Amino acid sequence: MKSAKAILDLMSFFVQVVKNVVQAMDGFGTVYDARSLEAYIETQTKALGVLMFETCWRIRMQDRPVPVSRPCACGYTLHHKGVRPREMRTVLGQMTLDERHYFQCDHCGTVEYWGDELRGASDFSQLAEDRIAFMGKDGAFDDAAKALKHLGLIELASSTIRAVCERLGERLRARTDHQAAQQHCPENVPAEEKPVGLGISVDGVMLGRIDPQHRRRGSKEHKVPGKTALKHFFHEVKTLVIFEFNRRGETLRKTYQATQERVEDFREKVALEAQKRGVQTAQLLVFLGDGAPWVWKTASELFPKAIQILDWYHAMEHVWAVGRAKFGTREKELWAWVKVRETELWDGNVKAVIAAVKVISAELGAPDQTLSETARAVDRAWIAYRNIGYFEDNCQRMNYPEYRAKNLPIGSGVVESACKHVVASRMKHAGMRWDETGAENILALRCHYLNGRWDSLWEQKVAV
């Protein structure tokens, strides 16, 4: 009767914990103050908790007959080879999974474990991983380490937190890729809601990156110390926000996707997220974007019925850019000029805006054709000149009075928030540099949380 003995051991440990706490109470006011007394009880109950968890799990596993063999995905058979205990860190403390049996396929070599269900994607329990990732998704990994320690949850190096976050993010990406491959069968990707109106908006934001070869394991957050010669550069992160809106034009639930992938791969994610959000049944569909040609190409191909709107946020950003090119830091004149253009845009008078931009372009002179692309991006004459084309090309998408009349979103806040919310607030701190995979994994984790799907982190096992 192994289990009877184990339960007796557990009960005597419980008695010891009670004795310890009673004794500690006697020390209140001398050995312990209020805080340290409570911390002591927390430690004692966690020690009891982890022993209870370990013992009861072992009993449960011993009660279940271990299979001799099981089918392998390759079509052959996995055979029982032995027991491989493994340590696992839980929120209560470290425990041993000692009834962990391993199976191997003689044909393809695949190894699978039986009795390993408590583990997450690494040597932590799922709840421990949940809490580690929850802290790691928002702030620098250093800060997450401090917070986890201070809250008495778990003590970890920041590099471990990064590793846990990345593993989970990697897993989510595998799940998304799997779903993306199945999206042509809508029953495989059920819609989460039936929206009245659905707004789809894509945008890009630049992220500091480092050359993957320079990634140093255990380094703090890929931080690049001031004087090293690490190769770093900027790379575009494409962001998607899909939001529901009602007849009154109010914005409801928002979900996000963000990736550094090529346009073609990003399009798959856009289509998948739209499907999850019920694009098929939406009565009104609006696609918001900046002026970039790939954006409208994506819109026309994926959502031919969507009303295309140049979002207000970007339209105004371009007005400001032209104003700055002309007035520089002369704030008073700049503001006066911008305000007039803003009213014109608001009233749908795009022609007046184009005329005003043309006047400035003429004043700044013809753009210098010998300049490089980088130089053109900051050259005043080029900025004004290019914006004539920007407003001309998009004038059909700037009928703001009509959109307002129909209570359609024009994306002033939503579009801006996507880049800030998903990418900038977490990943663009001073000196932060990411390698491609690391950034991609953390983006996936952040989106999963922001999309209100956090609790489904372990919903389905996907081999990574």
Ligand SMILES: [Zn+2]
């Ligand atoms: Zn096999």
